[in-house]
Amino acid sequence: MKLNFLPxxxxxxxxxxxxxxxxxxxxxxxxxxxxxxxxxxxAFAANTWSYHQESDRLSNRTFSFAQSPLPPRGLYDNxxxxxxxxxxxxxxxxxxxxxxxxxxxxFGFEYQIDKNPxxxxxxxxxxxTKRRGYTEESAxxxxxxxxxxxxxxxxINTMIRTVLSAAMPLENAAxxxxxxxxxxxxxxxxxxxxxxxYSLTEFEQAFGKLPSEQQQQVLNKIKKxxxxxxxxxxxxx
Numbered sequence: 001m002k003l004n005f006l007p008x009x010x011x012x013x014x015x016x017x018x019x020x021x022x023x024x025x026x027x028x029x030x031x032x033x034x035x036x037x038x039x040x041x042x043a044f045a046a047n048t049w050s051y052h053q054e055s056d057r058l059s060n061r062t063f064s065f066a067q068s069p070l071p072p073r074g075l076y077d078n079x080x081x082x083x084x085x086x087x088x089x090x091x092x093x094x095x096x097x098x099x100x101x102x103x104x105x106x107f108g109f110e111y112q113i114d115k116n117p118x119x120x121x122x123x124x125x126x127x128x129t130k131r132r133g134y135t136e137e138s139a140x141x142x143x144x145x146x147x148x149x150x151x152x153x154x155x156i157n158t159m160i161r162t163v164l165s166a167a168m169p170l171e172n173a174a175x176x177x178x179x180x181x182x183x184x185x186x187x188x189x190x191x192x193x194x195x196x197x198y199s200l201t202e203f204e205q206a207f208g209k210l211p212s213e214q215q216q217q218v219l220n221k222i223k224k225x226x227x228x229x230x231x232x233x234x235x236x237x
Contacts (some may be wrong), residue, residue: 071166110154
């Protein structure tokens with residue numbers, strides 16, 4: 001009997017040529033069963049948000065991050081989202097296989113949660129790469145939106161005027177994302193109790209449906225709240 005050796009298997013790599021094994025060979029059955037069990041488990045793991053902790057090689061400080069699954073191959077570009085807590089600072093990062101912008105340069109980033117209005121903001125690439133960018137200013141807003149949705153569609157405008165896009169599920173995303181946010185010392189007790197945070201996107205959507213007179217009333221109330229909050233902060237200082 002001639003038996004060809006199988007190529008090495010790695011997690012997520014189930015696309016290999018079939019070995020030359022006679023179907024009636026009983027000795028091959030355990031090997032085929034192992035393949036059938038291994039591949040579905042790897043594919044399932046690759047489609048789930050996950051939580052990680054790593055150590056920075058330069059500072060030896062531990063940081064944590066929640067990582068999105070990659071989008072389906074052939075349908076979208078290879079983009080991945082990371083929710084990061086590093087040095088007690090919350091970041092949202094996006095990584096691509098393609099060039100985004102020069103190191104340390106700003107670029108346009110757009111995302112849409114479910115069928116809500118899209119949100120456009122600025123990110124910038126890290127100083128040591130052209131394929132990975134981040135935001136700290138808008139990180140909390142993005143996280144709040146992620147925790148209220150079922151899926152996210154993202155789009156990047158690159159330095160060569162091409163558009164990269166991807167869609168990712170948000171199923172099973174809440175637990176790893178909340179873990180990272182908690183690592184940064186931010187309070188998500190309301191969300192943990194099952195109450196969705198009222199995001200800026202929801203406010204803008206509801207505000208746009210109000211008549212102009214009621215919009216002005218809401219703005220006046222918000223202005224009063226902001227002034228009172230600023231006054232209270234000055235007193236505390």
